[in-house]
Amino acid sequence: MTIEAPYALRFDRASVRFPGSTTYALENISLHVAPGELLTIVGASGSGKSTLLRCVNRLVELCDGRIEIDGVALDTFAIDPLRRTIGYAIQGVGLFAHLTVAENLALVPESLGWPRARIDARIDEMLATVRLDPQVYRRRRPRALSGGQAQRVGIARALMSFPRLLLLDEPFGAVDPILRPQLQAELLDVLRDARTTTLFVTHDVDEALFLGDRIAVIDEGRLRALGTPRALLDRPSDDFTAELLCGDALLHEYRRARLAVRERGQ
Amino acid sequence: MRRRTALATIGGALALARCAPAQSLRIGSKNFAESILLAELYAQRLEGIGIPIERRFDLGSTQIALAALSRGDIDCYPEYTGTALVDVLHHAPMRDGAAILALLRERFEARYHATWLTPAPMNDSQALATTQALSRRYHLTTLSECSRLAPRLRLATIQEFLARPDGLPGLQRYYGGFHFRSVRTYDIALKYEALLSGKADVATAFTTDGAIAAHGLVLLRDDRGFWPTYHAAPVVRIATLARYPKMRTALDALSARLSTAAVASMNERIESAQVSPASVARAFLQQQ
Amino acid sequence: MIAAILAHIALCAVGVAVAATIAVPAALIFADRPKFERSLSALLGALYTVPSLALLAVLVQFIGLGNTSVEVALVMYALYAIFRSTVTGLRSIPAEQREVAVALGLPRLKRRLQIDLPLALPAILSGLRVATLGSIALATLGGYVGGSGLGTVIFTGFALQNRTMLVQGAIGVVTIALLAELAFRALERVVRLRASG
Numbered sequence: 001m002t003i004e005a006p007y008a009l010r011f012d013r014a015s016v017r018f019p020g021s022t023t024y025a026l027e028n029i030s031l032h033v034a035p036g037e038l039l040t041i042v043g044a045s046g047s048g049k050s051t052l053l054r055c056v057n058r059l060v061e062l063c064d065g066r067i068e069i070d071g072v073a074l075d076t077f078a079i080d081p082l083r084r085t086i087g088y089a090i091q092g093v094g095l096f097a098h099l100t101v102a103e104n105l106a107l108v109p110e111s112l113g114w115p116r117a118r119i120d121a122r123i124d125e126m127l128a129t130v131r132l133d134p135q136v137y138r139r140r141r142p143r144a145l146s147g148g149q150a151q152r153v154g155i156a157r158a159l160m161s162f163p164r165l166l167l168l169d170e171p172f173g174a175v176d177p178i179l180r181p182q183l184q185a186e187l188l189d190v191l192r193d194a195r196t197t198t199l200f201v202t203h204d205v206d207e208a209l210f211l212g213d214r215i216a217v218i219d220e221g222r223l224r225a226l227g228t229p230r231a232l233l234d235r236p237s238d239d240f241t242a243e244l245l246c247g248d249a250l251l252h253e254y255r256r257a258r259l260a261v262r263e264r265g266q
Numbered sequence: 267m268r269r270r271t272a273l274a275t276i277g278g279a280l281a282l283a284r285c286a287p288a289q290s291l292r293i294g295s296k297n298f299a300e301s302i303l304l305a306e307l308y309a310q311r312l313e314g315i316g317i318p319i320e321r322r323f324d325l326g327s328t329q330i331a332l333a334a335l336s337r338g339d340i341d342c343y344p345e346y347t348g349t350a351l352v353d354v355l356h357h358a359p360m361r362d363g364a365a366i367l368a369l370l371r372e373r374f375e376a377r378y379h380a381t382w383l384t385p386a387p388m389n390d391s392q393a394l395a396t397t398q399a400l401s402r403r404y405h406l407t408t409l410s411e412c413s414r415l416a417p418r419l420r421l422a423t424i425q426e427f428l429a430r431p432d433g434l435p436g437l438q439r440y441y442g443g444f445h446f447r448s449v450r451t452y453d454i455a456l457k458y459e460a461l462l463s464g465k466a467d468v469a470t471a472f473t474t475d476g477a478i479a480a481h482g483l484v485l486l487r488d489d490r491g492f493w494p495t496y497h498a499a500p501v502v503r504i505a506t507l508a509r510y511p512k513m514r515t516a517l518d519a520l521s522a523r524l525s526t527a528a529v530a531s532m533n534e535r536i537e538s539a540q541v542s543p544a545s546v547a548r549a550f551l552q553q554q
Numbered sequence: 555m556i557a558a559i560l561a562h563i564a565l566c567a568v569g570v571a572v573a574a575t576i577a578v579p580a581a582l583i584f585a586d587r588p589k590f591e592r593s594l595s596a597l598l599g600a601l602y603t604v605p606s607l608a609l610l611a612v613l614v615q616f617i618g619l620g621n622t623s624v625e626v627a628l629v630m631y632a633l634y635a636i637f638r639s640t641v642t643g644l645r646s647i648p649a650e651q652r653e654v655a656v657a658l659g660l661p662r663l664k665r666r667l668q669i670d671l672p673l674a675l676p677a678i679l680s681g682l683r684v685a686t687l688g689s690i691a692l693a694t695l696g697g698y699v700g701g702s703g704l705g706t707v708i709f710t711g712f713a714l715q716n717r718t719m720l721v722q723g724a725i726g727v728v729t730i731a732l733l734a735e736l737a738f739r740a741l742e743r744v745v746r747l748r749a750s751g
Contacts, residue, residue: 057657083659094654098672098748107668111660297698298713322619324709326698329611332698339619455715537715 002138007032008166008197009056013065016051017219025051026221028065036195038188042202042244048221053167056199069165076242084108087158087166087196090225091173095142096155101153104140108161126156129190132242145243148179155187159194166191166198172207186210207247209233209255210262217241290318290511291506294331294340297324299536299543300390300474300529304344305496306547312549313521317510320461328353336378341506342513347385348496350374352432359432359494379504383517385497386524387473392432392493394486395471397461401484404467408489412468413443421446422457422466432469432493440492457539458483474526476534498524519552555709559726562703565621565696566689566730569628570636572616573685577633578678581640582666591641594633602634606692610699619700628692632685643674667702690731694723697703704730 009032016026021204026048033039043049054060055067058079067074074082095104102123109119124134130152142150151171158166171187172180184207193197202208208215209229217232217240225232225241233256236242246252291312295305302323309319315455322340325331328349334340349458350370351357360366367382374380396406404415412419428451438444446468452460458477471478473485500517507514532550535541584591606627613623615736647670655669671678704726711719 050561057659059653059657080659080661083657086659088653088654088657090650092650096651096654096669098675107664108658109662111658178689249664294700299707299715302710302713322700324697324706324713325700326610326695327607330607330614330699333611333614337615337618339614339700406738523579527700540714540716543714 001026006035008037008070009199010068010071011052011055011065012068014055014062014067015064016048016055016060017063024221025060026055029223030065031216031223031226033197033199035197037072037210037213038191038198038200039214039216040200040202040208041216041218042205042208043204043218047218049203050169051219051221052216052218053169053201054200055166056167057083057088058230080111084161085112085164087160087163089151089154089158089166091170095145095150095157097142098236099141099143100138101132101140101142101145104142104153105160108157112161114161122160126160127153129193130156130160131186132156135162147175148183150185151175152186153244155190159190162194163196166196168198168200171201176242179209181210187211206255206258209245209259217244230263233259290320291342291510292320292322292340294325294334294343294447295321296328296331296343297321300498300533301344303532303536303543303547304524305530306543307520307524307550308342308344308500308517310544310547311432312513312550315512315516317513319551332378333340335501335503337379338503338505340539341364342500342502344498345382345501346390346498347382348391348494348545349535351494351497361491363495363497371534374501374502380457380501381409381504381507383502383514384498384521385499386529388526388529389500390472390496390526390529391475391488392427393471393488394468395458395461395478395483396468396486398482398484406485406486407484409437409492412486413437413441416444416446419446419467420448420450420465421468421470422450422452422460423470424454424457425451427470437492441490455519474530474533476530476532476537478529479527480538498529511546555722555726556709557703558702558707558723559730562690562693562696562705562726563704563730564625565628565693565701566734569625569689569693570632570682570686573624573629573632574636574682576672577636578640578671581637581644582671582713584643585644595638595641596636598637601630602751604630606631606695607698610695614658614699623698623699623700624693624696624701626704627695631692632689635685635688636681639684640674640678643677643681644670646677659688663688676742679738679742683734683742686730686734686738690727694727 011029011031014026014029015024017024029052041049041052051060055062056074058074105123107118107124114122123138127134127137132149132152136150137153142153146155147222148226153166154171158168172183173181187212200211212227212229214226214233216223225237227237232241232245233252236245245255273416291306293309295301305321305323308320313319324336325334325343325458328345331340331343331345332354335343347363347366347370351366355369355373357369360369363385370382376383380514384531392414394409403408404418406412426451430436434444434449450460450466457466457469458468458481461483464482471483471485477483478485499521502513528550532546535546536543555570559681580594584594598740607628609630610623617623617626627665651673655665660669693703694700694708696703697707697709704723707726708723710716711723
């Protein structure tokens with residue numbers, strides 16, 4: 001007998017087929033995400049990993065199966081109020097160029113009807129959380145930010161109104177590779193404090209291994225493997241996952257060693 | 267002071283309607299010199315018998331003038347019998363002046379609640395003109411002769427004449443012939459210059475054009491009566507006429523004095539000498 | 555003469571302002587309802603092609619002589635340019651940007667006013683520019699229906715073959731057009747700077 005763990009998000013045989021297409025973009029996806037868990041979703045481009053994410057805030061609709069948040073089916077929520085409770089950040093273009101940083105951050109809280117003072121206080125708090133000086137950055141426009149700063153603001157915006165879920169789609173994809181590890185570490189810090197259940201899509205295996213409490217491997221719309229980084233690195237469940245995660249012997253060793261460092265740190 | 271006027275004009279531009287004192291009689295005109303002149307003559311004549319006048323000149327087309335007349339935005343404006351018959355009623359050309367007038371009065375009363383006062387003897391019809399020298403050289407005095415001689419002649423005209431059914435196409439159908447050696451279109455003012463400078467042999471004209479008298483041009487006689495007559499008359503709202511019964515005799519007396527030659531010479535003073543229509547009208551009304 | 559120029563500017567400003575107040579909200583409402591948008595575009599396009607003299611004759615019939623008829627005509631002609639440019643501007647917002655606004659769950663009105671409208675602003679401005687320059691030319695129609703503006707000078711000059719009046723009127727119109735052009739260039743620069751931070 002198995003006891004189901006309490007979960008924040010559940011996919012139950014979820015399938016997506018785009019209009020006019022004969023193949024499934026997502027096929028029979030079933031998985032749970034525990035409260036506060038960070039699940040990385042890794043796969044090649046076109047594998048369906050972004051589609052998986054976009055099902056959650058209903059930018060994409062299922063053709064079959066269901067998705068539940070806290071045990072409630074997704075389609076029982078009114079769509080816009082649902083989206084206001086789900087943080088969302090994407091690569092590159094997520095910020096509105098004509099709005100200042102503060103105006104970008106205020107969009108969702110305003111929609112939720114927060115009082116102005118609370119919004120302002122929260123903006124300062126979130127900018128400090130992502131290590132940007134509120135006095136300096138509140139009034140900046142996105143063009144005046146570096147790539148790393150823009151992504152920090154993007155994550156701050158996604159977390160502004162205490163979302164019940166956070167969806168991140170390659171948030172560091174456009175960031176300078178030298179800067180990426182620092183942003184990843186900062187993200188883990190922020191999420192550790194916020195305890196927000198997070199889905200993090202990436203095509204970067206090392207990023208997925210470093211960030212994820214668990215990793216979901218997606219290929220051609222199917223869930224190939226699901227498990228902790230340790231489990232998948234030590235005992236990959238199928239050839240595809242072994243090829244993707246472990247690579248050649250040297251790379252495999254490097255990744256296991258890096259994971260060990262991370263495990264010791266926690 | 268100048269600034270005050272400017273602001274007042276902006277105010278006027280923004281106001282929904284500029285209402286004149288209710289008792290003044292509003293006279294309109296279309297936007298060509300002769301119409302403005304005739305309207306000015308009517309206006310000054312009526313002012314002379316003590317009727318207050320508001321001028322709303324320069325209306326953009328016959329349709330606009332008639333729309334304004336039918337809603338009472340103007341009370342009176344000068345119109346031509348031929349224009350009303352052909353362009354407004356879309357009636358076939360008629361010869362009998364009395365019959366035309368009866369028809370116009372009947373239709374205008376029904377459509378526009380307006381009537382026609384007595385038309386002037388002046389006839390501002392379309393015509394073909396040539397110089398005296400060319401007229402002698404080619405023995406060219408009538409449209410019939412012109413229709414036959416056309417292959418040797420160059421025509422200077424305005425664009426409109428080539429398209430109107432009572433322009434060149436009508437002439438060719440009615441008289442036959444009229445296939446000119448060349449046809450060139452000019453601005454209204456420039457077609458006479460083409461004729462005078464030898465670039466053309468025949469030009470389209472209006473019979474009251476000031477330039478005809480000024481340059482001693484010869485108008486070719488419409489010997490088979492193709493063109494309808496264009497006698498000018500005041501078209502007046504019936505309600506206005508009832509309010510100012512004296513205006514009928516005053517304007518009828520004025521119209522009786524308006525011969526083609528008189529109007530042509532007034533046009534000439536406006537167009538060539540750049541005298542204002544108001545001054546030209548005043549001078550005409552003073553010489554009794 | 556100065557009075558005629560000021561009256562001309564007032565005619566155009568009011569016409570374009572009224573047209574924008576109608577066309578921009580209409581575009582915001584109908585831009586993502588292609589069926590309505592197409593019908594409305596067709597209707598406004600048809601209005602746009604009605605010859606001005608014919609339109610004025612009809613307007614005088616219902617409204618009468620004077621500036622109101624001119625204003626209505628100016629608005630009818632300006633609607634098309636402003637509506638089309640606003641729709642085009644809204645449609646050319648990058649899909650990712652629109653999607654982010656949707657994904658954040660912003661209420662429709664907030665999305666329209668705070669995201670879509672500013673992003674479409676450069677296109678709207680270019681529509682306003684076209685409409686304004688068109689209006690400056692068309693406002694001369696005031697001279698046809700007993701209104702005010704430079705049309706009174708130009709058409710009287712034309713009727714009486716008075717070259718001075720014609721030249722004065724033409725210079726007036728060109729001056730206003732140049733001023734409008736300069737004003738719009740400045741405005742577009744401000745908008746560009748704002749959008750790029």
